[in-house]
Amino acid sequence: MEKGRWDGKPRTFHYSGSADASLRKQIDISKQQNKVWKEIDQHLADEGIQNSTWNYLDLFRDTSYIDTSCMHFFRKKMMESDSAYAGFVAITGNRIIDCQLFGSNDLCVASFEVMLKSYARTITSKDGVPQLSDEYVKNFLDKFLKTEEQQKEFLATHGSLYTYQNHVIHLIAYDE
Numbered sequence: 001m002e003k004g005r006w007d008g009k010p011r012t013f014h015y016s017g018s019a020d021a022s023l024r025k026q027i028d029i030s031k032q033q034n035k036v037w038k039e040i041d042q043h044l045a046d047e048g049i050q051n052s053t054w055n056y057l058d059l060f061r062d063t064s065y066i067d068t069s070c071m072h073f074f075r076k077k078m079m080e081s082d083s084a085y086a087g088f089v090a091i092t093g094n095r096i097i098d099c100q101l102f103g104s105n106d107l108c109v110a111s112f113e114v115m116l117k118s119y120a121r122t123i124t125s126k127d128g129v130p131q132l133s134d135e136y137v138k139n140f141l142d143k144f145l146k147t148e149e150q151q152k153e154f155l156a157t158h159g160s161l162y163t164y165q166n167h168v169i170h171l172i173a174y175d176e
Contacts, residue, residue, distance in 0.1 A: 020121035025098070025174045028160040070120045071113065078112060085109070089137060090119045093127035096140055096175040098159075103169035111170075144173050 026039040085108045087101030097119055102108040144154040155161045159173040
């Protein structure tokens with residue numbers, strides 16, 4: 001994502017990975033390009049990065065080793081598990097990054113690596129081992145898992161709900 005990407009340049013585009021959770025949250029909830037740019041500006045300013053196009057990927061130029069180590073660790077955990085996952089609640093330090101739930105195990109597994117890369121980009125040096133209580137996580141989940149009406153209402157301002165033929169296939173929920 002670059003503000004000045006198309007200024008006098010060839011119009012080529014390629015996928016470069018998933019954004020961190022705070023940027024995805026801004027995209028999912030505000031759905032306003034100017035707010036997305038403000039979020040990117042804040043990330044770049046926080047890291048002291050300046051460039052002519054406000055290139056979001058400049059934040060992750062030196063993270064390939066960390067990303068690879070993290071991906072390897074969690075891939076191994078997933079392969080060693082005998083569970084049929086339908087989603088995850090990602091937690092770091094004293095905060096919930098997000099919750100992503102899928103309509104099937106196949107959708108969850110297909111999205112696993114993209115989710116992991118996003119989570120790896122979200123974690124900061126201020127975070128630490130998860131410290132949230134089970135009760136806190138349960139209260140968060142209860143905000144959108146008790147009824148369909150409650151789910152729609154909460155996700156209208158705290159996430160996204162994707163459906164196919166009137167069935168939920170993917171939901172993303174963000175904490176306050």
